[in-house]
Structure formats: C-alpha cells, structure tokens
Amino acid sequence: MKKNFWLLGLMLLMLSVFLVACGTDKEGGDNSSTPSTDGQDNTDGDKTEDAKPQILVFGRGGDSVSLDPAIVTDGESYKVTQNLFETLLNFGEEDTTIHPGLATEWDISEDGLTYTFQLQEGVKFHDGTDFNAEAVVKNVNRWKGGTEEDFYYFNSMFKAEGQDIIADVKAEGDYTVVFTLSRQQAPFLKNLAMSPFGIASPTAFEAAGDKFGDNPVGTGPFKFVDWKRNDSITIEKFADYWQEGLPKLDKVIFRSIPDNSARLNDLVAGNIDLADGINPSDGKVIEADSKLQLIERPSMNIGYLGLTSTRKPFDNKLVRQAVNYAIDKQAIVDAFFEGRAQVAKNPMPPSISGYNDDIEGYPYDPEKAKALLAEAGYDGAPIELWAMPVPRPYMPDGAKVAEVIQKNLEDIGMPAKIVTYEWATYLDKAKDGEADAFMLGWTGDNGDADNFIYTLLDEDNIGSNNYSYFKNAETHKLLIQAQSETDENVRIELYKKAQEIIHEEAPWVPLAHSTPLLAAKAEVKGFIPHPTGSDKLTNVSIE
Amino acid sequence: MLHYIGKRLLHLIPVLLGMTFIVFLIIRAIPGDPAQVILGQQATAEAVAALRDKLGLNNPWYIQYFDYLKGILTGDLGESLRTRQGIVTEVWPYLAATFELAIFAMIIAVIVGMNAGIVSAWFQNSWFDYIAMVIALIGVSIPIFWLGLMEQWIFSVKLGWLPTSGREEVRDPVSAITHLYLIDTLMQGRFDQFVVTLKHLILPGIALATIPTAIIARMTRASMLEVMRSDFVRTARAKGQKMFVVIYKHALKNALIPVLTIVGLQTGMLLGGAILTETIFSWPGIGRYIYEAIGYRDYPVIQSGILIVAFLFIMINLIVDILYTVIDSRIKYN
Numbered sequence: 001m002k003k004n005f006w007l008l009g010l011m012l013l014m015l016s017v018f019l020v021a022c023g024t025d026k027e028g029g030d031n032s033s034t035p036s037t038d039g040q041d042n043t044d045g046d047k048t049e050d051a052k053p054q055i056l057v058f059g060r061g062g063d064s065v066s067l068d069p070a071i072v073t074d075g076e077s078y079k080v081t082q083n084l085f086e087t088l089l090n091f092g093e094e095d096t097t098i099h100p101g102l103a104t105e106w107d108i109s110e111d112g113l114t115y116t117f118q119l120q121e122g123v124k125f126h127d128g129t130d131f132n133a134e135a136v137v138k139n140v141n142r143w144k145g146g147t148e149e150d151f152y153y154f155n156s157m158f159k160a161e162g163q164d165i166i167a168d169v170k171a172e173g174d175y176t177v178v179f180t181l182s183r184q185q186a187p188f189l190k191n192l193a194m195s196p197f198g199i200a201s202p203t204a205f206e207a208a209g210d211k212f213g214d215n216p217v218g219t220g221p222f223k224f225v226d227w228k229r230n231d232s233i234t235i236e237k238f239a240d241y242w243q244e245g246l247p248k249l250d251k252v253i254f255r256s257i258p259d260n261s262a263r264l265n266d267l268v269a270g271n272i273d274l275a276d277g278i279n280p281s282d283g284k285v286i287e288a289d290s291k292l293q294l295i296e297r298p299s300m301n302i303g304y305l306g307l308t309s310t311r312k313p314f315d316n317k318l319v320r321q322a323v324n325y326a327i328d329k330q331a332i333v334d335a336f337f338e339g340r341a342q343v344a345k346n347p348m349p350p351s352i353s354g355y356n357d358d359i360e361g362y363p364y365d366p367e368k369a370k371a372l373l374a375e376a377g378y379d380g381a382p383i384e385l386w387a388m389p390v391p392r393p394y395m396p397d398g399a400k401v402a403e404v405i406q407k408n409l410e411d412i413g414m415p416a417k418i419v420t421y422e423w424a425t426y427l428d429k430a431k432d433g434e435a436d437a438f439m440l441g442w443t444g445d446n447g448d449a450d451n452f453i454y455t456l457l458d459e460d461n462i463g464s465n466n467y468s469y470f471k472n473a474e475t476h477k478l479l480i481q482a483q484s485e486t487d488e489n490v491r492i493e494l495y496k497k498a499q500e501i502i503h504e505e506a507p508w509v510p511l512a513h514s515t516p517l518l519a520a521k522a523e524v525k526g527f528i529p530h531p532t533g534s535d536k537l538t539n540v541s542i543e
Numbered sequence: 544m545l546h547y548i549g550k551r552l553l554h555l556i557p558v559l560l561g562m563t564f565i566v567f568l569i570i571r572a573i574p575g576d577p578a579q580v581i582l583g584q585q586a587t588a589e590a591v592a593a594l595r596d597k598l599g600l601n602n603p604w605y606i607q608y609f610d611y612l613k614g615i616l617t618g619d620l621g622e623s624l625r626t627r628q629g630i631v632t633e634v635w636p637y638l639a640a641t642f643e644l645a646i647f648a649m650i651i652a653v654i655v656g657m658n659a660g661i662v663s664a665w666f667q668n669s670w671f672d673y674i675a676m677v678i679a680l681i682g683v684s685i686p687i688f689w690l691g692l693m694e695q696w697i698f699s700v701k702l703g704w705l706p707t708s709g710r711e712e713v714r715d716p717v718s719a720i721t722h723l724y725l726i727d728t729l730m731q732g733r734f735d736q737f738v739v740t741l742k743h744l745i746l747p748g749i750a751l752a753t754i755p756t757a758i759i760a761r762m763t764r765a766s767m768l769e770v771m772r773s774d775f776v777r778t779a780r781a782k783g784q785k786m787f788v789v790i791y792k793h794a795l796k797n798a799l800i801p802v803l804t805i806v807g808l809q810t811g812m813l814l815g816g817a818i819l820t821e822t823i824f825s826w827p828g829i830g831r832y833i834y835e836a837i838g839y840r841d842y843p844v845i846q847s848g849i850l851i852v853a854f855l856f857i858m859i860n861l862i863v864d865i866l867y868t869v870i871d872s873r874i875k876y877n
Contacts (some may be wrong), residue, residue: 230832
C-alpha cells in the first residue's frame with residue numbers, strides 16, 4: 001500500500017515538472033528546423049522565394065529616448081536617427097573629416113562669414129515631399145526658434161554668449177542655401193555634420209509638433225516603421241532613396257538588451273546579428289569563434305582620473321603631478337581593457353587634429369612621486385577616491401580600476417578611501433566639486449579639439465563639464481582664440497600649446513583612450529563603426 | 544460581502560494617498576537633478592536652470608505635490624520628463640508585459656511548489672522530503688542573475704531549444720492589441736506566434752518562479768504537516784479513504800489558507816516588476832521602466848509607477864481575502 005503512495009506522489013511531481021517542460025521539448029523541435037523564420041511564411045508571402053529578405057537585428061544596451069534627432073542628447077537615439085535622417089555634410093566613414101552629404105559642394109567667403117551650399121537634387125523625404133533649399137531653411141529656423149532645453153545641441157554648437165552664430169539662412173533658388181554667420185566659427189562644417197542636425201521633413205514636423213519623435217520623417221536610407229518602447233525599433237528600406245541601389249538591407253531592428261552578457265548570449269544563439277557594448281574580457285572568446293567577428297570602434301574618447309583643484313591636497317600642482325607619476329596606467333590598460341586601449345597622455349585622443357604628440361606622458365615612477373609629495377609638504381591626510389558605478393566604453397570596470405589606483409596611491413603614502421554613488425548622484429556631486437579624485441570620461445561629439453579641451457578643462461565650463469575645477473588664464477586665452485581661428489595650422493598650434501600647459505598643471509591623470517568593441521555574425525558585411533558611435537548602416541549586407 | 548469589498552476599496556484611498564506622499568518625498572530627497580540628467584553631461588548651467596523652470600522643479604515642494612495630486616484625481620498620471628510621453632499611455636505595454644510574465648511564473652510556482660510541498664509533507668523525513676527541501680533552500684538563495692544567464696547559456700546557446708531574451712521574434716513581430724501577447728496572438732489566429740510567445744516566456748518564467756516556488760513549497764509542507772496531525776485526517780483515514788483522497792481533498796483544503804496568503808504576496812511582488820529578470824531577459828516590463836526612471840530622475844514616472852504597483856498589490860491582497868471565504872466557508876466578512 002505504502003509503495004503506491006510513493007508512486008502516486010512521484011508521478012504527480014513529475015507531471016507538474018512535465019507541464020512546465022513539455023513546451024520546451026516539443027517546441028524545441030520545430031525551432032531547430034527553422035531557427036529564425038518562425039511564421040514568416042505567413043507574413044512575407046509577397047516576397048519571392050529566392051530573395052530572402054535582408055534583415056539585420058542590432059542588439060544594444062538601451063532604448064532611444066526620442067527619434068527626433070534635434071531634441072535628443074543620447075547616443076542610443078542617434079544610433080537610429082543616423083539612418084533615418086541625413087545631414088548637409090557627412091563625416092568620413094571612419095573619421096571626422098568632412099565629406100558631401102545632402103550638400104554636394106560648398107563655398108566659404110573670404111571673411112569666413114558666408115557659407116554657400118549646393119544641394120543634392122532629386123532627394124525625397126519619406127513622406128514623398130521634396131528636399132530642397134526651402135526645407136533646409138525651415139529646419140534651421142526650427143532649431144533657432146526653439147529654446148535651449150528643446151534643441152540642446154543646436155544651442156550648444158551654434159550659440160555663443162547667448163548670441164546666434166548662424167545670423168541668417170536663406171534659400172537662393174531651389175538648390176542653393178546661404179548661411180550668414182555673426183562671427184567666425186572654426187568647426188562650423190564639422191558641427192553641421194553632427195547627427196543632431198539631420199534634415200527633417202518640414203511638412204511632417206510642422207504637422208506633428210511635439211510628437212515628431214514618434215513618427216520621424218527624414219531623407220535617410222531607412223524609414224521608420226514601429227517602436228515598442230524598451231524593446232525594439234524597426235526601420236525599413238526607403239524605396240525612393242536617392243542613392244541608387246542603397247541601402248542593401250531591407251530592414252533593421254534595434255533591440256534593447258540591457259545586460260552585456262545576455263546580449264552576447266543572444267548573439268551566440270543567433271537571435272541578433274550585431275551587438276554593441278561587448279565587454280573587453282569577452283573579446284578573445286569572440287575572436288576564437290569562427291561564426292562571429294569582433295569589430296573595434298575607432299577610439300574617440302578619454303577615460304581619466306580628475307583631481308579637483310579647489311580641494312586639498314590637489315590644490316597643489318606638485319601633488320597633482322605626484323599622482324600622475326604614481327599611477328601605473330599601462331597596468332590598468334593591460335588588466336581591465338584587455339589591451340584594447342591606448343595609454344593616454346593628453347586630454348584628447350591622437351586621432352583628433354591638434355593632438356600634441358611631442359608631450360612625454362608621466363612615466364610610472366613611485367619614487368619620483370614620493371619626492372614630489374615631500375616637496376609639496378603633503379601631510380598624509382586621506383583622500384576620497386570616487387569610482388564610477390557604471391561601465392562606459394572609456395571605463396569598462398570603474399570599481400576594479402579604482403582598486404588599482406588606490407593601491408598605487410597607498411604605495412606613495414597617500415591613503416585613499418574608495419567611494420561610489422549611483423550614477424546621477426555621482427555626476428551631480430562631482431559637478432559641485434565634492435570629489436577629491438574621481439573617475440570620469442568623455443566621448444567626442446564632432447571630433448574637434450574644442451569639444452575636448454575647451455569643454456572639459458576651460459573655466460567657462462566649471463559647473464558643467466569641467467569637473468576638476470581647473471582654471472588657467474593662459475589656456476583660457478588660447479582656447480577662446482582657437483574657437484574663431486579659421487586657419488587650421490594656427491589652430492593646431494594653439495591647441496598644442498594648451499596641451500603643454502595642461503600637462504604641466506596636471507588637473508587630471510589621463511588614463512586611456514579605449515577601443516569600444518562590437519561583435520557580429522560572420523555573415524554581416526560592410527559594417528564600419530564610426531568613432532562618434534552613430535553608425536550608418538547604408539552599406540551593410542548579410543551574405 | 545459587497546459591503547465588505549466596498550469598505551476595503553474605501554480603505555484604499557488613505558493608503559494610496561499616504562503612498563503618493565511618501566514616494567514624493569523620498570524621490571526628492573535623493574540627490575541628482577532631473578534637468579541635468581535629461582540634458583546629459585554636456586549641458587550648460589543655463590540650459591539646466593531653464594529646464595528646471597519649465598518642469599516646475601523650482602516651485603516649492605508642496606505646490607509640486609498638489610499639482611501632482613490634482614493630476615491623479617483627473618486621471619492624469621503626468622508626463623515622463625525624459626520621453627515626454629503621457630504616463631497613462633506609456634505605462635500599459637510595460638504593465639502588460641510584466642503581467643503576462645508574472646502570471647506565467649506564478650502558475651509554475653503554484654503547480655510545482657504546492658505539489659512538492661504536499662509530497663514532502665506526505666512522506667515527511669523521506670529522501671524525497673530532504674531533497675525537495677534542499678532544492679527549495681537553493682531556490683530561495685540562488686542569485687537570479689546567475690540563474691538567468693545559465694538558463695540562456697544551456698537552453699538557448701548550447702541546446703538551441705528556446706529563445707534567449709525578449710518577448711517575441713522581432714523578425715516576425717506580434718501586432719499588439721491588448722499587449723498581452725498570448726491573448727493577442729490568439730485573437731489574430733496566429734497560433735505559430737502564440738507558440739513563439741510561449742517559448743519566450745519559459746526561461747524568464749522559470750527564473751522568476753524560482754523564489755516563489757521555493758517559498759510556496761516550504762509553506763505548503765509546513766501547513767500540511769500541521770493539518771495532517773489533526774483528528775479529521777485520522778478519521779478520514781480510519782474510514783478507509785485512500786491516502787491520495789485524504790490529502791488532496793481533505794487536508795489540502797484546510798492547509799490552503801496560509802499558502803494562499805503567500806501566493807497573494809508573491810504575486811503582488813512579481814507584479815511590482817522583477818528588475819533582475821527583466822534586465823537579464825530584456826523583458827520590457829514595469830520593473831525596468833521604473834528602475835530606469837530612477838536613474839534618470841524621471842520623477843513623474845517613479846511616482847506614478849510606484850503608485851500603480853502599490854495599487855495592484857493592494858488589489859491582489861483584497862482578492863486573496865475574498866478567496867479565503869471561497870476556500871473556507873467558516874470565514875465570513877461582515
């Protein structure tokens with residue numbers, strides 16, 4: 001009798017386990033036979049048998065905020081809008097040199113105040129309206145008319161001291177646009193090539209108002225289809241795209257997969273074709289897998305340790321230099337970037353014009369550091385070392401790097417306590433100058449030196465991006481002069497000089513310029529990652 | 544009964560009101576400026592100040608609070624500071640995603656957990672009992688992050704049986720009607736998509752079910768052991784009824800009340816969103832929605848999101864209280 005009860009109980013349990021697992025077995029069967037085309041026979045009945053639709057699924061860490069490029073500031077939004085919209089000028093495929101975009105050629109007046117653009121003819125917006133000079137004028141006027149919080153990048157790039165740099169923009173005929181500037185601006189063309197300045201259909205944004213971001217209309221190779229928030233954004237080939245034969249893909253689906261390891265699992269399992277945000281430590285695994293390819297994004301960033309120069313002991317230049325000698329940057333790059341980064345010596349990466357390669361980086365020399373501390377009369381008071389709570393391309397593992405720095409500082413007799421905060425709090429407090437030493441970084445917007453040195457280290461930006469509160473009259477003069485200097489060679493000299501002073505004053509310990517990693521299935525061809533992080537998928541195909 | 548339900552619903556008002564107040568104060572106590580976070584690291588001080596002004600963040604806190612209350616009373620849960628979308632319209636797809644996953648996970652948890660608990664009690668101190676309880680202990684203590692990644696690695700990457708993450712096959716998306724995909728696919732007669740949707744539920748469902756399963760198993764076992772020592776069980780056995788009948792008909796019914804309480808609490812918790820499971824499995828649920836809103840200091844979303852979750856929690860508990868009377872006719876509310 002008792003045995004029967006045993007059996008019954010066991011059977012019941014097995015039944016319940018089976019209920020959960022049965023789906024697994026049965027459905028697993030059909031899954032392996034048709035891995036990624038479940039149900040597609042039904043939906044894509046109109047497609048011919050031989051032409052398999054070219055669909056690329058792009059896995060990334062977060063969702064977009066809005067698909068109106070003019071109002072957003074986050075990289076995940078631009079990743080999508082870069083393919084829906086086009087700018088007057090384009091960056092190079094792998095760098096930030098200037099190339100024709102919607103404008104085919106341009107002419108700059110002698111005084112550097114008038115820019116005349118010839119526009120590409122025969123371009124249509126996704127809604128069927130024509131792209132022409134009038135459309136450009138309406139876009140610029142839309143940006144100009146908005147407030148700073150609406151069109152953040154426009155205001156940041158094309159306004160100085162509250163005054164519009166673009167004084168006027170006029171259409172001359174259908175395909176000529178003339179910009180009149182109120183003052184010279186050296187990176188004017190580079191700024192125009194930035195993703196926020198994608199040209200939108202005036203008909204569409206006038207009708208949609210605030211809701212334009214939900215239904216974006218541009219001239220780009222792809223048009224918007226659907227957005228499931230926090231899940232996926234689908235865009236498809238724009239049949240009337242002006243460049244013959246492009247884009248090669250029929251559809252692109254951007255999926256938000258927040259966890260880096262889960263995203264890699266998705267790639268290996270074949271659910272996605274391309275993955276952003278690969279951990280440096282996974283790089284070797286991907287390289288060893290013949291079904292995958294590892295893609296390195298050219299570096300346009302800097303990860304650094306800021307030393308707040310208004311706080312003791314870092315108000316003393318000698319102490320700041322000592323810390324520069326104390327930290328073993330090469331060891332950090334080897335251990336936590338898996339070597340996929342370059343040790344930094346300047347506040348901007350070498351790819352940017354104006355980089356001063358003559359500067360000798362501070363070598364790892366603890367003895368020299370100790371001597372400098374002694375000379376500075378440092379009393380051995382402990383400091384707070386702030387560790388970044390989130391991984392960023394320029395700093396994949398803040399906590400571990402902080403531990404190395406802590407040990408390096410301890411070796412020279414500077415006790416450091418590691419603290420960290422939730423990210424928004426971290427930035428807020430660091431901005432208020434509450435940190436002694438803090439880890440942070442920056443990815444360039446337009447590949448211009450101004451966007452690194454002036455933005456991060458000029459006194460004008462204390463309280464915003466100059467977290468280290470560095471203030472120096474001489475660099476300020478040089479940087480302001482460089483902003484309106486149009487002779488490229490003179491500009492380069494100005495930035496080189498500024499870097500010398502910054503090196504000597506040592507407001508930071510520049511740590512690394514990292515190479516962010518992506519991975520794709522081996523079949524994905526023609527994907528060229530752009531240093532700004534906004535990739536054009538026009539030439540991508542799946543073989 | 545109706546009278547009781549009405550009274551319970553009236554009790555909701557002060558609870559929710561208190562809730563709004565506490566949440567409102569807490570999120571303003573955390574440092575970090577939403578205007579700053581929205582505009583990003585690059586923003587200038589002037590832009591931040593202007594945006595603060597526009598968002599009404601410069602008003603005294605009590606004015607902000609009453610503005611918010613006024614909105615809720617008129618059915619307006621506010622607008623997300625980040626996406627500029629109305630929360631009422633924005634929140635439903637997230638809620639539906641969480642709902643579908645939570646119910647699926649609870650079904651697993653109840654079936655597996657209760658049966659494991661019953662059998663363990665039935666054969667107390669047998670090897671089955673020991674093993675089941677050790678597994679339950681592991682279940683409550685296993686890190687979900689690790690479990691989720693392991694599930695993906697084994698069942699998706701290695702065996703290729705199940706999809707790794709997400710709710711649907713993005714190459715063949717479900718067209719949402721109710722946003723409960725199991726229902727939507729059936730409504731459209733897309734059984735193929737129904738199966739795909741079900742497959743997407745299995746791995747996150749199991750990950751999410753682990754803790755409730757373990758808790759329910761332990762609770763069922765304890766409760767059953769107590770009931771099985773009572774006289775009526777002995778009487779039933781003495782009448783010569785089969786052990787199976789005694790356990791599943793007589794004992795279980797009496798052991799169910801504490802189990803039901805736990806099931807209610809666990810369901811409420813799962814509906815609050817499971818941030819870890821939703822993150823690992825890229826599930827676009829309410830947990831991640833609120834969690835990300837905290838990162839962006841998206842005050843209206845945090846406030847309204849927590850309010851909705853609290854409301855659901857209370858409603859589930861109300862349902863549980865009503866179910867008591869169904870299970871045990873001795874319980875009456877008057």
